[in-house]
Amino acid sequence: MKNYSIIKLSSAWSTSELKEKTEKIVNEKSAQGYEIISVSFGINSWWAPTAFITICK
DSSP states (O other): OOOEEEEEEEOSSOHHHHHHHHHHHHHHHHHTTOEEEEEEEEEOTTOOEEEEEEEEO
8 A cells, every 4th residue: 555645845035945955855755765756846825935745655
């Protein structure tokens, strides 16, 4: 049975910082044996850039 998790990251000021954090998390989880299902970017209610990473194991 697969377990799915969603990781949410935000960066109040920098999309570059958010991209770097997202890449780091994706690489770490992939190395730990997780399958990366999707990565999406958007904004939250305070207009801060936000990333959502869906993983499963």
